[in-house]
Amino acid sequence: MMRRQEDGARGQCKIDKICRATNTSFVSNPINMPASLSLPVSPLCLHTTPTLHKKLTTPYSLSIRSSAQKPSSSDPKPTTTKPSSWVSPDWVTSLTRSLNFAKDDSNIPIATAKLDDVSELLGGALFLPLFKWMIRYGPIYRLAAGPRDFVVVSDPAIAKHVLRNYGKYAKGLVAEVSEFLFGSGFAIAEGQLWTVGNVCIYGFLYCKLFVFKLLEFGIGLKCSNALLLEARASLRLAPQIVEARAQRLDVSSTQLRDDLLSMLVAGHETTGSVLTWTTYLLSKDPSSLKKAQEEVDRVLQGRPPTYEDIKNLKFLTRCINESLRLYPHPPVLLRRAQVPDVLPGNYKVNAGQDIMISVYNIHHSAQVWERAEEFVPERFDLDDPVPNETNTDFRFIPFSGGPRKCVGDQFALMEAIVALAIFLQHMNFELVPDQNISMTTGATIHTTNGLYMKVSQRQTESAFASSSSSLQLNVAMRLKSL
Numbered sequence: 001m002m003r004r005q006e007d008g009a010r011g012q013c014k015i016d017k018i019c020r021a022t023n024t025s026f027v028s029n030p031i032n033m034p035a036s037l038s039l040p041v042s043p044l045c046l047h048t049t050p051t052l053h054k055k056l057t058t059p060y061s062l063s064i065r066s067s068a069q070k071p072s073s074s075d076p077k078p079t080t081t082k083p084s085s086w087v088s089p090d091w092v093t094s095l096t097r098s099l100n101f102a103k104d105d106s107n108i109p110i111a112t113a114k115l116d117d118v119s120e121l122l123g124g125a126l127f128l129p130l131f132k133w134m135i136r137y138g139p140i141y142r143l144a145a146g147p148r149d150f151v152v153v154s155d156p157a158i159a160k161h162v163l164r165n166y167g168k169y170a171k172g173l174v175a176e177v178s179e180f181l182f183g184s185g186f187a188i189a190e191g192q193l194w195t196v197g198n199v200c201i202y203g204f205l206y207c208k209l210f211v212f213k214l215l216e217f218g219i220g221l222k223c224s225n226a227l228l229l230e231a232r233a234s235l236r237l238a239p240q241i242v243e244a245r246a247q248r249l250d251v252s253s254t255q256l257r258d259d260l261l262s263m264l265v266a267g268h269e270t271t272g273s274v275l276t277w278t279t280y281l282l283s284k285d286p287s288s289l290k291k292a293q294e295e296v297d298r299v300l301q302g303r304p305p306t307y308e309d310i311k312n313l314k315f316l317t318r319c320i321n322e323s324l325r326l327y328p329h330p331p332v333l334l335r336r337a338q339v340p341d342v343l344p345g346n347y348k349v350n351a352g353q354d355i356m357i358s359v360y361n362i363h364h365s366a367q368v369w370e371r372a373e374e375f376v377p378e379r380f381d382l383d384d385p386v387p388n389e390t391n392t393d394f395r396f397i398p399f400s401g402g403p404r405k406c407v408g409d410q411f412a413l414m415e416a417i418v419a420l421a422i423f424l425q426h427m428n429f430e431l432v433p434d435q436n437i438s439m440t441t442g443a444t445i446h447t448t449n450g451l452y453m454k455v456s457q458r459q460t461e462s463a464f465a466s467s468s469s470s471l472q473l474n475v476a477m478r479l480k481s482l
């Protein structure tokens, strides 16, 4: 029987110890806090309670020009909003540097990041400064940020080593900061709670999730936070169903609820973000858009897609793959070493070391990809298998890799292909000019203010063979980002 183990040590963190050691107090300002359920590197998150979390409602944004974006007069303006950090990490970061890096024998370069940059890292679009330091320090470096120091990895071989060696490396910080949301659900559970037995209940959860996902399509390209909260509430409203199912599976009802919540939360927002960025990339690349629409017309012949059609929508699938390369969700993965280890390249890590695998850096590195910053769907050969971490040797890891890899990867790809195919079949779209497209990070890279497209109904023989409608619909559609 699997039961949740209470971990009394989880309430404590290094910042408490530093405060006590230096006889100082740590004052936070929740009003300026960034709002994200999953800012994994925020030290304050370790102190965050569900009540405090509710106060975190102001999105934290950084507006930048997308790497794949070609400049044009109507392009979104690349405005950068300087994030104001809710914590002044200067002295904490300095202290961490002097405590942790004084006797460093790891062979890992130490990033002498400006404190300003670090505060940006703590509160903003963290993958952008991480990329900047990769250019300066290489594919592995150490970085002090607030009360913690991280080994930042941007190398496929090291990422492979860490992700494949689950056991030596646990989820660590990400599990701590998300515990109030996931409880002991398997998305963040460690050890005994995350077992094959737990994974066996996926079948049941999947059926439930499918209904939920259908609902998601029914109301738009992605579901709203309100709907997610409603789903969470309904989990609580049906205790007898959960209890009965839990007894059959021989797990506690709390455990089952947490696991179901894991499925809902982990699958929420990701596919919506993928569709948002894929339509954005296609709107910037008319020749790829034309190619994808021609493929959809040829394969579907004007009818809705079937399961069999999915494998023939090869170019469209590559557009989604390439979108996942340029905009990986989440852009970083966190792990914590459980034992001392030596990473490929002879880099030493101690037990307890937090490791940040920057998927964004690996996917954008010129050492790893040719024309890394460009949107080139054809880089993944149409006749090759769909790219994944194994067949690219961890150069492409949007769904992570190793034992804690995404369990919803096939489902997510399938729903993204179906949704995009139907959209391209029926609609033409172009970016509304002069809008400010800005990125913000949480669990995904999403747009701060949404992404506005001018959408019009397509008029093709194959797409509308059975349709008598020739009405031109012009609507400004908002691919709403949460």
Ligand code: HEM
Pocket (backbone or CB within 6 Å): 186, 187, 188, 209, 262, 263, 266, 267, 268, 270, 271, 274, 328, 329, 330, 333, 334, 398, 399, 400, 401, 403, 404, 405, 406, 407, 408, 409, 411, 412, 413
């Ligand atoms: C394009 C959409 C998606 C992307 C990019 C994505 C990405 C990821 C990534 C990178 C991880 C691993 C995190 C880590 O290694 O620490 C993960 C885990 C997970 N994902 Fe997804 N995901 C997507 C869709 C989904 C969907 C639709 C579901 C549900 C059906 C789902 C369920 C999960 C679960 C339960 C985990 C935790 C697995 C574990 O820890 O054992 N994901 N996802």
